[in-house]
Amino acid sequence: MQAAREQFFNYLAKKKLKFTTQRALIFDVFWQVEEHISPEELYGLVKKKDPSIGQATVYRTLKLLSDSKIAREVDFGDGVTRYEPYFGQSHHDHLICKECGKSVEVVDERIEKLQEKLAAKHGFILSGHSMYLYGHCKECSKK
Amino acid sequence: MQAAREQFFNYLAKKKLKFTTQRALIFDVFWQVEEHISPEELYGLVKKKDPSIGQATVYRTLKLLSDSKIAREVDFGDGVTRYEPYFGQSHHDHLICKECGKSVEVVDERIEKLQEKLAAKHGFILSGHSMYLYGHCKECSKK
DNA sequence: TTTAAAATGATATTGAAAATCAATATTCTA
DNA sequence: TAGAATATTGATTTTCAATATCATTTTAAA
Numbered sequence: 001m002q003a004a005r006e007q008f009f010n011y012l013a014k015k016k017l018k019f020t021t022q023r024a025l026i027f028d029v030f031w032q033v034e035e036h037i038s039p040e041e042l043y044g045l046v047k048k049k050d051p052s053i054g055q056a057t058v059y060r061t062l063k064l065l066s067d068s069k070i071a072r073e074v075d076f077g078d079g080v081t082r083y084e085p086y087f088g089q090s091h092h093d094h095l096i097c098k099e100c101g102k103s104v105e106v107v108d109e110r111i112e113k114l115q116e117k118l119a120a121k122h123g124f125i126l127s128g129h130s131m132y133l134y135g136h137c138k139e140c141s142k143k
Numbered sequence: 144m145q146a147a148r149e150q151f152f153n154y155l156a157k158k159k160l161k162f163t164t165q166r167a168l169i170f171d172v173f174w175q176v177e178e179h180i181s182p183e184e185l186y187g188l189v190k191k192k193d194p195s196i197g198q199a200t201v202y203r204t205l206k207l208l209s210d211s212k213i214a215r216e217v218d219f220g221d222g223v224t225r226y227e228p229y230f231g232q233s234h235h236d237h238l239i240c241k242e243c244g245k246s247v248e249v250v251d252e253r254i255e256k257l258q259e260k261l262a263a264k265h266g267f268i269l270s271g272h273s274m275y276l277y278g279h280c281k282e283c284s285k286k
Numbered sequence: 287t288t289t290a291a292a293a294t295g296a297t298a299t300t301g302a303a304a305a306t307c308a309a310t311a312t313t314c315t316a
Numbered sequence: 317t318a319g320a321a322t323a324t325t326g327a328t329t330t331t332c333a334a335t336a337t338c339a340t341t342t343t344a345a346a
Contacts, residue, residue: 016291016292016344017292017293018292018293018342018343018344020292020293020294020342020343022293022294022295023223023293038199038333039333039334040332040333040338042238052202052294052295052296053295054294054295054296055295055296055338056294056295056296056297056334056335057293057294059297059333059334059335060293060294062160064172069151073171075218075220076195077273079303079332079333080332080333081300081333081334095261095262097267098270104265104267106261106262106265108257108258108260108261110253111254111257111258111261112255114194114251114253114254114257115251115254115274115276117251117279118238118250118251118254118276119238121249122238122247122249122280123280123284124238124240124247124276124278124279124280125278125279125284126275126276126277126278127241127277127278127279128252128277129272129274129275129276129277130220130273130274130275130277131258131272131274131275132272132273132274133258133262133267133269133271133272134269134270134271134272134273135262135267135268135269135270136267136270136273137265137266137267138266138267141268156319159313159322159323160324161311161312161313161324163311163312163323163324163325165324165325165326166324181302182302182303183301183302195325195326196325196326197325197326197327198326198327199304199325199327199328200324200325200326202302202303202304203304203324203325222301222302222334222338223301223302224302224303235299240323273307279324
């Protein structure tokens with residue numbers, strides 16, 4: 001079994017929750033996702049494989065995936081929470097084109113370090129952050 | 144007239160919009176705000192001064208204040224968009240305690256520079272960013 | 287097998303935000 | 317100034333994502 005699937009299984013076991021066929025299916029479809037997906041979009045994909053699955057189950061399962069660190073919530077500020085496969089992925093933030101909506105995953109270790117120091121300076125222990133860079137991509141700048 | 148009020152007035156004039164008494168009142172109440180406020184909270188305050196003002200007008204005016212760079216939208220990820228006085232303020236990001244909800248305004252010029260470079264590295268021209276640092280404040284860490 | 291706990295899908299509900307719309311108010315123009 | 321054009325307002329409805337509820341079914345434990 002893939003590591004991520006196993007992690008999900010273990011997480012559920014630890015919480016005395018069940019690895020149901022619905023959760024397995026939702027996980028499998030989700031795990032194919034490139035970049036990120038909204039609950040509604042995922043629901044659409046999942047329904048193709050099993051039309052009997054309820055929308056609420058998709059929402060609930062995404063929460064579980066998020067709690068178990070298999071998925072990560074991303075919020076591009078357009079009113080929809082999206083999720084992206086996270087387990088096994090290295091940490092990254094997002095760079096989004098305001099014009100065409102394209103998003104790129106980015107990281108800068110120096111920024112990460114500075115964020116921690118910045119928090120510490122104010123007496124905080126940093127546990128996470130969300131950083132979205134907005135701008136115009138090469139293609140859109142040309143126009 | 145204060146600079147911010149004037150900026151709002153000029154913005155409206157440029158767009159051929161009117162500086163109505165409602166907009167003036169909403170601006171005035173908003174400008175007293177420390178840190179940030181949600182539309183609903185602001186609506187509550189404004190109603191105390193003029194109970195006839197409609198909720199929609201508060202929402203609309205906040206959008207105008209945001210468009211004119213007098214206010215800035217902030218999103219702490221709890222489903223409510225808040226606004227903070229921005230005109231004349233120096234740029235800053237937010238450090239939020241996950242436990243007590245306290246928020247602190249922070250900046251690090253080095254981070255700002257690195258963000259720009261990071262975007263450039265991917266062919267983007269950076270036009271803005273949103274950065275929220277989450278952690279535990281000194282008081283909450285003690286417990 | 288019985289009992290308890292968890293999960294599901296359908297449906298209803300919530301809450302923020304936006305859209306609609308009739309009624310006013312303001313500005314422009316002849 | 318009268319009248320036309322435009323903008324604004326407040327009330328209300330609508331939208332939409334997300335969550336809550338609940339009866340039913342499934343699964344695990346005793």
